[in-house]
Amino acid sequence: MRFTLNGEAREATSAPMSRLLDVLREEFGLTGTKEGCGEGECGACTVLVDGDPVCSCLVPLVQVDGAAVQTIEGLGDDHPLQHTFMSEVGAQCGICTPGMIMAALSLGENPSLDDIKVALAGNLCRCTGYAAIYRAIMKVKSA
Amino acid sequence: MTRWVGASVPRKDGIAKATGQARYADDLVFPGMLHGRTVRSTIPRGRVRSVRLDFDLAGFTVVDHRDVPGRNVCDLIEQDQPFLVERDVRHMAEPILLLAHEDRERLLGANVEIEYDAEPPVFDPLKSDGVLKAIDIVKGDVDAAFAAADVIVEGTYRTGHQEHVYIEPNGVVAVPEEDGVVVYGSVQCPFYVIKALKSLLGAHRHIRVVQTETGGGFGGKEEYPSMIAGHAALLALKAGRPVKIVYDRVEDMVATTKRHPSIVRHRTGVTRDGRLVAMDVEVVLDGGAYVTLSPVVLSRGCIHGAGPYRCDHTRIRGRAMFTNTPPNGAFRGFGAPQTEFAVEVHMERIAEALGMDSVTLREINALVPGDTTATGQLMRDDCSARLVLDEAVRRTDFRRKRETCRGTNRAVGLALFYHGAGFTGSGERTLNSKARLDLTERGVRIAVGSTEIGQGTRTMHAQIVAEAMGIPYDVIEVAQPDTSVVADSGPTVASRTCMVVGKILEECALEMRARLGSMSPAEYFAKQGGFSVLKTYEPPDWIEWDEHAYRGDAYATFAWGCDVVELEIDRDTFEVRPIALTAVHEFGRPIHPALAQGQIEGGTAQGMGYALLEQVVMRNGVMANAQLTNYVIPTSLDTPDFDVVMLENPYPGGPFGAKGLGELPMDGPAPAVVNALRSLALDVREIPATPEHLAECASR
Numbered sequence: 001m002r003f004t005l006n007g008e009a010r011e012a013t014s015a016p017m018s019r020l021l022d023v024l025r026e027e028f029g030l031t032g033t034k035e036g037c038g039e040g041e042c043g044a045c046t047v048l049v050d051g052d053p054v055c056s057c058l059v060p061l062v063q064v065d066g067a068a069v070q071t072i073e074g075l076g077d078d079h080p081l082q083h084t085f086m087s088e089v090g091a092q093c094g095i096c097t098p099g100m101i102m103a104a105l106s107l108g109e110n111p112s113l114d115d116i117k118v119a120l121a122g123n124l125c126r127c128t129g130y131a132a133i134y135r136a137i138m139k140v141k142s143a
Numbered sequence: 144m145t146r147w148v149g150a151s152v153p154r155k156d157g158i159a160k161a162t163g164q165a166r167y168a169d170d171l172v173f174p175g176m177l178h179g180r181t182v183r184s185t186i187p188r189g190r191v192r193s194v195r196l197d198f199d200l201a202g203f204t205v206v207d208h209r210d211v212p213g214r215n216v217c218d219l220i221e222q223d224q225p226f227l228v229e230r231d232v233r234h235m236a237e238p239i240l241l242l243a244h245e246d247r248e249r250l251l252g253a254n255v256e257i258e259y260d261a262e263p264p265v266f267d268p269l270k271s272d273g274v275l276k277a278i279d280i281v282k283g284d285v286d287a288a289f290a291a292a293d294v295i296v297e298g299t300y301r302t303g304h305q306e307h308v309y310i311e312p313n314g315v316v317a318v319p320e321e322d323g324v325v326v327y328g329s330v331q332c333p334f335y336v337i338k339a340l341k342s343l344l345g346a347h348r349h350i351r352v353v354q355t356e357t358g359g360g361f362g363g364k365e366e367y368p369s370m371i372a373g374h375a376a377l378l379a380l381k382a383g384r385p386v387k388i389v390y391d392r393v394e395d396m397v398a399t400t401k402r403h404p405s406i407v408r409h410r411t412g413v414t415r416d417g418r419l420v421a422m423d424v425e426v427v428l429d430g431g432a433y434v435t436l437s438p439v440v441l442s443r444g445c446i447h448g449a450g451p452y453r454c455d456h457t458r459i460r461g462r463a464m465f466t467n468t469p470p471n472g473a474f475r476g477f478g479a480p481q482t483e484f485a486v487e488v489h490m491e492r493i494a495e496a497l498g499m500d501s502v503t504l505r506e507i508n509a510l511v512p513g514d515t516t517a518t519g520q521l522m523r524d525d526c527s528a529r530l531v532l533d534e535a536v537r538r539t540d541f542r543r544k545r546e547t548c549r550g551t552n553r554a555v556g557l558a559l560f561y562h563g564a565g566f567t568g569s570g571e572r573t574l575n576s577k578a579r580l581d582l583t584e585r586g587v588r589i590a591v592g593s594t595e596i597g598q599g600t601r602t603m604h605a606q607i608v609a610e611a612m613g614i615p616y617d618v619i620e621v622a623q624p625d626t627s628v629v630a631d632s633g634p635t636v637a638s639r640t641c642m643v644v645g646k647i648l649e650e651c652a653l654e655m656r657a658r659l660g661s662m663s664p665a666e667y668f669a670k671q672g673g674f675s676v677l678k679t680y681e682p683p684d685w686i687e688w689d690e691h692a693y694r695g696d697a698y699a700t701f702a703w704g705c706d707v708v709e710l711e712i713d714r715d716t717f718e719v720r721p722i723a724l725t726a727v728h729e730f731g732r733p734i735h736p737a738l739a740q741g742q743i744e745g746g747t748a749q750g751m752g753y754a755l756l757e758q759v760v761m762r763n764g765v766m767a768n769a770q771l772t773n774y775v776i777p778t779s780l781d782t783p784d785f786d787v788v789m790l791e792n793p794y795p796g797g798p799f800g801a802k803g804l805g806e807l808p809m810d811g812p813a814p815a816v817v818n819a820l821r822s823l824a825l826d827v828r829e830i831p832a833t834p835e836h837l838a839e840c841a842s843r
Contacts, residue, residue: 031170032163034358036310037392041771044310072163086157089737092745093597094160095167095311095358117779124771126308126359127597129748130779132741 003064005030006074016062021045023061024071032072032098036124043123046099047071053103055122072098080140081105090136092127099123104137111141147609147616148799151737155601155621156356165356168314168329169389176316177204178247179378179388182240182255183398184232187264187467187764191230191257194240198253204382206241211343211377217369218342219335224433224470226343226373232259234432234469235765236398238370243378243386264467264764268429269406273465275430276438278445280459280517280693288421288456292412296493300409300485301829302813304759305402305752306766307474308776311358313367313399314389317375323349324376330368331360332634333626334592339369340376350376354624360596361749362473365636366436367399396769400472401759403428403440403463407448407485417499417507419454422517426461426482431470437463440471442567444478446697447810449517450486451528451561452508457517468764473636475746476809479562480753487558487814488828491821501818502536505559520696525794525802527703527729532559534790535705535727544709545822553722555709556819560810563698564730564803565639568688571699576633576680578647580608580655582673586618586664587655589648590675591632593640594624598805599738600640606734607645607798611652614664630677638702638803641734643680645798651676683796700794702730702802706747706811708783710819717834717841719755719820721783724812728787731794731802739804743787746808752777753809754816758831 001012005028014023024030024047033056036044040055047056048070075082081101084090091097103123107115116137117130125133159165184191196205208215208227215229216222228239239257244250265271289295315328324344330336333352340350352372357364371388378386390398405428412421426445430437445461494501509528515521535557536542544555565571581588589608595601605619622629632644655676659667688695707725712718726743733739756775760767768774793800813830820827825840 025170030163031166034167034311035169036312036358037771039392039770039772042310042392075162077158077162077164082158082161085161086153089151089154089157089599089741091154091157091160092599092741093309093311093357093359094156094165095309097160098163101161120779122778124308124310124776124778125745126310126361126749126776127745128741129744129746129777129785130782131744131785132737133779 001061001065003066004068006070012061014061016060018061019057020059020061020064021056024056030071030073034095034098036095043103044096044099046102046123048102048105053106072101081136084136084139088132088136088139090128090133096123096125100125100133107137107141109141145610145799147606148734151735152602152606152616154599155605156595167311167358168316168327168355171316171327171355173316173318173385176385176387177243177245177382178250179241179243179375179386180250181238181374182242184228184235184237184239186232186259186261187235189232189259189261191228191232191239192260193258195256197256202244204243204378206377206381210381213345214342216342217373218339219366219435220438221434226370234467236469238374241374241378243382266466266468266764268427268464268466271464271466275434275463275465276441278441278461278693280445282517282519283456285421285423285456285458289412292420293415294496295410295412296496297410298489298492298828300407300488302405302481302484303831304404305474305757306396306759306774307361307363309359309361309363312390312392312395313364313371315368315372315375316385316387317379318385319379319383320349324379325351325353326372326376327353327355328368328372329357329364330354331364331594331596331636333624334631335366335634336369336372337626339373343373344376352626354594357594357596361475362477362636363400365473365634367472392771393769396774397766398469400435400470402474403430403437403471403481405481407482409485409489411489411493413493413497415497417497417504419452419508420456422449422454422457424448424459426459428463429466429471430463431466431468433470435470435472437471440478444482446518446563446567447479448482448486450483450490451510451559453510453514459517468761475749476806480809480813483560483810484813484830487560488817491818502541502557505532509559518697519694525700525792527790527792528559528561530790530792531703531705531727531729534788535707535725538727538788539707539725541707552714553709553711554819554822555707556815556822557705557707558811558814558818559705561701561703562638562807562810563701564642565699566637567697568690568695571643571680571682574633576643576647577630577677578632578644578651579630579675579677580651581675582655582664582668583620584668585620586614587612588620588622590622590629591644592624592626592629593632593644594635596635598742599735603641603734603738604645604648607649608652610799611649612656618664638805641801642797642803645801647678647680649798651678699796700802702728702804702807704728704807704811706815708812708815708819710816712823717837721751723786724783725786726808727790728807729790729792730804730807731797732791732800733789734799734801736789739789740787742804743808744785747785747812748777748782750809750812751782754813754830755832756781758833
């Protein structure tokens with residue numbers, strides 16, 4: 001299976017029906033993508049496939065053949081959202097944070113608070129009550 | 144003025160978490176590592192008759208109770224819970240057998256046939272005759288005082304189980320080392336795990352526990368990790384290879400601890416002008432099949448059972464009962480959310496019975512300095528019940544808002560609450576916690592067993608040390624909790640990590656500062672080399688506590704809160720939409736305002752879930768909805784807008800005036816929500832207040 005992973009052409013040798021989540025974590029060692037529930041409810045495993053946020057625990061490897069996959073590692077360490085998640089304390093325990101940031105990437109410019117709430121409705125956080133996450137996203141996305 | 148304390152400095156762990164580089168238990172891989180699996184009971188009560196391994200054993204490591212080298216009990220308050228069933232099964236999903244294999248598919252496919260002689264289970268704590276713990280608090284003469292009451296109000300209030308839903312499930316990796324084993328894991332209390340493993344494996348073994356980055360705890364990783372760590376260690380020692388056990392969400396929900404369900408009965412005598420003259424409270428908690436931490440959960444629940452109110456004649460009788468359900472355990476608030484729910488809804492009903500404004504009733508009875516609590520604890524200047532109540536009422540314009548809501552589908556509700564910080568009574572003296580500071584080449588290293596589980600331990604401790612030493616925050620390093628390296632600063636529980644451990648660190652820092660004189664840490668290190676300062680916690684000398692009579696100073700101090708929630712109900716579907724929540728909290732002084740606000744917002748959201756959404760459905764003694772699909776926690780769309788107010792009333796016994804905060808926000812939301820629903824003519828006395836339950840209330 002060939003696909004683009006964080007901007008580089010890669011070939012995966014895992015079984016075609018392997019969960020994308022496991023392929024990323026185990027074959028490629030990209031452990032920034034987390035497993036919280038394994039059934040697409042918590043969003044901790046959110047990655048972008050061709051720009052759209054998906055739960056990588058629900059996606060078989062075969063489905064990303066030829067696609068572009070982006071994980072938290074693909075953002076490096078200097079993305080504005082990473083900085084505001086720090087400064088606004090959008091990350092507490094941090095296990096939902098990579099998925100939250102990936103989901104937030106899909107938001108357009110100048111989103112309303114309701115837009116942000118809808119965009120994050122598939123990403124559970126048990127620590128923050130979401131408010132600090134909104135503040136972090138607003139700071140980047142509101143001009 | 145302080146420079147570091149009171150500033151929202153960058154989290155020590157912020158960038159690692161925001162880049163995905165932080166390493167959690169499941170991210171660890173060791174050469175030759177096996178995966179572990181727990182085979183669990185499928186009946187709630189009975190005896191194991193036979194165990195048959197119905198698979199090709201090649202490559203498998205199999206462990207049962209006969210492989211335990213030491214004692215087959217998890218050493219906690221009691222030694223009653225086996226790591227592995229020997230014969231008697233006391234609850235569903237009880238561990239019986241452990242398997243390990245390097246191939247996860249083969250591991251999951253291995254079939255084990257277990258035959259049982261089943262016995263009739265007990266699920267209802269009110270029908271159980273097994274008393275796990277009894278507590279009686281008596282103040283004054285309650286029976287005589289009822290004679291002076293104009294009105295007597297009675298009621299029974301119930302709360303259900305609550306699942307922690309830390310987003311990272313329980314997980315550990317055990318790695319054999321020379322003469323012993325090291326366990327890396329998602330844990331709140333690494334030294335609890337040490338105690339349990341020494342008993343399980345034999346005291347002669349060298350055992351080390353290292354806390355990995357932990358994806359939330361909320362009490363759910365207080366005592367339970369000893370069990371999973373023991374399992375992984377048994378497999379690793381038998382296999383001679385590293386073994387990882389990470390629960391999936393279903394196993395985590397089915398097998399691990401939850402918040403105790405409660406049934407609380409109140410009978411209160413009150414005068415026509417609204418003074419509480421007699422309070423008789425009965426608390427029953429469902430402890431589940433083993434003792435775990437239930438005695439202390441019951442204790443904290445009972446101590447908070449009369450609410451933040453003055454009453455000269457109070458009796459609180461508590462019982463935790465055994466049932467054949469998985470043991471319940473620590474969960475943020477530790478018994479207080481249950482009993483404070485009951486008393487705050489009861490206060491609303493007393494006001495209804497008197498035809499009195501419920502805010503006025505609270506104003507009349509709220510504790511003020513000079514009053515005593517149910518245990519006879521004298522309230523000092525750090526008592527802020529009126530401060531938070533008055534500010535919440537003023538800020539939300541509560542009385543006017545309640546009037547404008549009348550006749551609409553909107554309502555506002557209020558709850559006043561408090562939470563004792565630190566271990567109860569003489570607990571902190573018994574714990575005898577220690578903290579250490581090391582002078583290093585770069586600066587100063589904090590070496591404590593207190594864990595970062597999201598709440599900000601590393602950051603807040605570093606601020607306290609920087610401030611007390613007068614050195615930059617950036618040169619403070621925080622050691623990863625490794626039991627062979629750090630001082631045992633006690634468990635990361637009970638809202639004690641800032642107030643208690645922070646206080647010891649402040650004292651270590653002051654001593655180190657005195658020794659450095661005018662030199663910076665780097666200058667001193669270059670000239671004279673490194674040194675360490677180790678100190679032990681000294682609780683306030685005025686604390687007096689009688690553990691047998693349950694009299695005296697239950698806590699060094701209390702934090703105080705008042706929540707006002709505004710919500711809207713759909714009269715056809717009974718769906719409740721929380722709109723806004725104002726949380727006015729006083730917890731001494733915030734060390735890091737943004738972290739403190741995060742604790743309040745997050746704890747309040749968890750409390751909103753407890754109030755409205757989170758229903759554990761138990762069927763045949765086991766959670767039937769053990770998935771995030773149908774056990775629903777608040778999403779972004781279910782969570783109201785928060786208005787957080789942090790009032791200051793510095794407590795002299797805490798670092799820079801700080802009290803404990805972590806649990807307080809859990810106590811208020813549920814009664815505030817139910818009190819709002821009550822003003823919509825729904826006689827709710829139970830949570831979660833699901834639409835189904837509200838429809839039932841409406842049809843009564």
